[in-house]
Amino acid sequence: MQADSVIEIRNLTKVYLDFWGRKKVRAVNSLSLDVKKGEIFGLLGPNGSGKTTTIKMLLGLLFPTEGDLTVLGKPAHDVSKNERLGYLPEESYLYRFLNADETLEFYGRLFNMSAKQRKERRDQLIEMVGLQHARRRQLKEYSKGMTRRIGLAQALINDPELILLDEPTSGLDPLGTRDMKELILKLKAEGKTVVMSSHLLADVQDVCDRIAILYQGELKVLGTVKELLESREESQVLTSKLSDDAIREVEAVLKKHGASVRSVSHPTATLEDLFLKTVEESKAHPGRRFTPDTKG
Structure with a gap:
């Protein structure tokens, strides 16, 4: 694994089978890319393009059909790497009857943090995501924006090196979206590596260093936002x-x-222009995909 790479993906393929074991869907097809340490990497694509499947394979929740996948220097199926990883799913699965303090206390215990560490980290994160005023309220009373904030705090409880964010600004109003983007940029400033998938192209354009656009499981575009x-x-x-x-x-x-x-x-151009152009060209030229140089 290259010294500056946090994620290395080589010829990654995921095929879903039906009940009879027959090939049903090729969700990811021969995907190869790297994510560098300290960058914000955007994973884009329409529904069904393989973004969520790729993230689940990074987490070790799914196993690839073919190819190699290395995360933080370890095979993706090695669950020990998850101690250094944070994950915010598109829909946060949190306990609705706990408050913010109790939620972070619970997840801190899962990482075997000491009582002192849990308290310090809990106070730090609640302040960071701006929930001091609602830390004692049950999560069932939270708005969508507040739920995303506590979800991000939960993803950061273990002070991870790598953070995977699935639609981090989904359902947020303009102010909440701005705050979330500022938090993501703050994570980068702290030396974290962030991989985010999103349908909100303007948000990706504002915060990402590099992007990859997937279509029908294949890599179509890869590069810095500026050069693309x-x-x-x-x-x-x-x-x-x-x-x-x-x-x-x-x-x-x-x-x-x-x-x-x-x-x-x-x-x-705008990222929206590039995205739509990539999708249209992919429809016109099925099977054509971007192959990055992974030798250097």
Whole structure:
């Protein structure tokens, strides 16, 4: 395993069988990619593209049909690695009659944390996710946004190196979405590695360093957000404010009007544009997939 890789996936395939043992669905097909230490990695794709299946294999909840999968230097089926991993599912399965303190106390005990560690971590996380005002309320009284917050706190109780987030902003209002994205960026600043899947492309574009787009179980696009969205066919120049006359003559008389070029860059598309283009091209060219260079 490469020193800077937290996850290594090589030719990963998952085939679901029917009752009679016949091949029913090829959920993931020859997937290969790496996730680097300290990055926020976005896993995108329409429903049925293999995102959830891939995450479940990372967790060791499903076994691959073919291929190799290494997480934190260990095979994905080695459950001991999960002590260094945090997971927020799309729907948090929490005990509704416990409050925030009791919930984190329960999960802290699962990791054999001492009473002192549990209290310190509990207080730290409740403050981090902004639930100090509701820490004594039962979870059944929580809104969807509050439930996502305590779910994230639960995923972080063991101070994990790697965090897997499945639709972390699902059901949140704009303020809650902003707060969740700030928390994800804070995790990166602390040196954590984050893998998140989402249908909300603007959220992924705001926080992710690199993204992979899956379609029908195959990898179609992989790269940094900047390089994937930047248009190399055009250039744009940002200048100081110009008069209408100067704008009309800008190419020839920029210096004459005292304007300075502040930056020269390439215009970018949006992640939504890239996503839709990838899906349409995948429909038009079935079987074509992206193959990353995994030798370096």
